[in-house]
Amino acid sequence: MKSERPSARLLDLSRLLSRAGRVLTGVDRVERAYLDALITSNVPAFGLIRTPLGFLLLDESGMQKLAAKIDGDISWGPASRLAKIFSKLPPELQRALTDARKLAVARCTRRGLGRMLKRHLPDRTAYFNTGHSNLTDYVTMGVKALRGGKIVVFVHDTIPLDLPHFQRDGSVERFKLFLGRVSAKADLVIYNSRATQTATELQLAKIGRVPQGMVAHLGVDMAEPDKTALPKGLPFEEPYFLCVGTIEPRKNHLLLIDVWEQMEKQVPPQDMPQLLICGQRGWKNDECFFRLENSRLKGRFIHELSGLSDGAISALLDEAAGIVFPSLAEGYGLPVLEAAARGVPVICTELPVYKELLGDIPVYASVNDSYLWVRRVLSLAESRRTGQRPKKEAFTPPTWDAHFNLVLSET
CATH class of the missing domain: 3.40.50.2000 (Glycogen Phosphorylase B;)
Structure with missing residues (x-):
């Protein structure tokens, strides 16, 4: 993909929004890091969010404001009457969906995604899916409807297939569907380690096509002690x-x-x-x-x-x-x-x-x-x-700068 620089990048933020009000998991933190990296790059960035009613599209300004709310720097606003219709959703997620709708530059039903993307995104847009979620037929067809549209997927692990007896009900089948779409539709797969790449490509080979892959170690965030x-x-x-x-x-x-x-x-x-x-x-x-x-x-x-x-x-x-x-x-x-x-x-x-x-x-x-x-x-x-902590070989952790220097040079 390196030969043709994308005209825009579209980051799927569906998983991150769904975590509103909860402590972020490791996978969530990756999506959060991609949000920062894409809105600070010199290629236009957009965010895509799946909702119970369809999809929302955010521009860079909306993505920045969403990031501040996810980080807790700005509180979520009150839930709208529309959001409250989905009473099974946690109250915090109802509020997050309300704010996301306000921040969106466009919205559509599921069937209207392709038309919305064509109206607002240029050809040669690269779509990034980092959360193992929302890689649906609607999304892949919508991105591929853009001339030169590329699909970039981050695979974190194959644990649902490696240890199926430890998984939540339905998660193994969902992961199989996810990998099936990766095999069929992805232009590039990003892996967090060689170990993950080896395990995933063995599974992809059983399905059919093995897309081009690259390894980019995740950055290690060193939070300030509090x-x-x-x-x-x-x-x-x-x-x-x-x-x-x-x-x-x-x-x-x-x-x-x-x-x-x-x-x-x-x-x-x-x-x-x-x-x-x-x-x-x-x-x-x-x-x-x-x-x-x-x-x-x-x-x-x-x-x-x-x-x-x-x-x-x-x-x-x-x-x-x-x-x-x-x-x-x-x-x-x-x-x-x-x-x-x-x-x-x-x-x-x-x-x-x-x-x-x-x-x-x-x-x-x-x-x-x-x-x-x-x-x-x-x-x-x-x-x-006794105050004698064992001396160990120094470990310099991977950085997000190195990760994105590699990933964004290819996508």
Whole structure:
């Protein structure tokens, strides 16, 4: 695609708007980073949002104002009577949809998307889909109706196909449809790692066509620590470890509960490290939730924290004895990369993406060896207690500047 510079770029913002009022996930943060990059480039940018009634089109001014509302710099306005018709939508999303309609330069029904894009966008527009959502036939046909229109898709992982038994109802079939459209319609696929590219292209080959692909590592945002955003009463008097991310089955929090309960039987209370589980509760994880609720360590050595800001997480990382991440699969694993960038010791499973990006910096431990996890955690806790944090190879994280220098030179 590098040979023909696009006349405009169209970013799908449907997923980002749907997260109104909630803490952004890793995938959401990528879409947010693309919003900033596209409106500050020297190619005209537009935003596309799918709504219950059809589609909205935003220009750069509207995208900037939407970004300020998503970031919380400006509050969402009141929900309109039209938005309230969709009573099953959360109130915050009703307000967000109302504001998005006000910011739009054009709107249309689903069937009218092609006509709307032709009226407002030039030929050779490149459409970016970064959220694994809204890559529908209406969208692909609408973009391709523009002469020279290109479709650029970001694939974050193939976890729905790799671990289907851990997924929400319907998500595996939706992901299969998504990959089918990627195979059939994408002009370029962006991957966050070589590991993701390898896994995805194996799946695409089973479907049919494998589009051109490129790897562009995601930037690691280093939020400013904000201790004032931390909940009161956290046990900072003892070494503590963080596990950051949605509490879902593939994150394997059950192993950490096992490890902490084993440790509690082996060491005196004054030597027990704390475990701070930072994340929202997810899906299909009833056993883990039951264990968290009923563990004898709840509130003593295991603490569940949700809704923490980036600044609060950064503040916790700076003082942590380590981050523990026994995940069974990751597309990128941003919390681990941020911890490594801050010099925080990492204990994690030996996933291909970590070997690719971090090499030998983490302490790798098998999910089948809880004894090794116990030993590594206690060793790092003692190092923190004595003020002797282990020296690790310096890690310089990937940057968004490097990511977009590569991506936008090709699209």
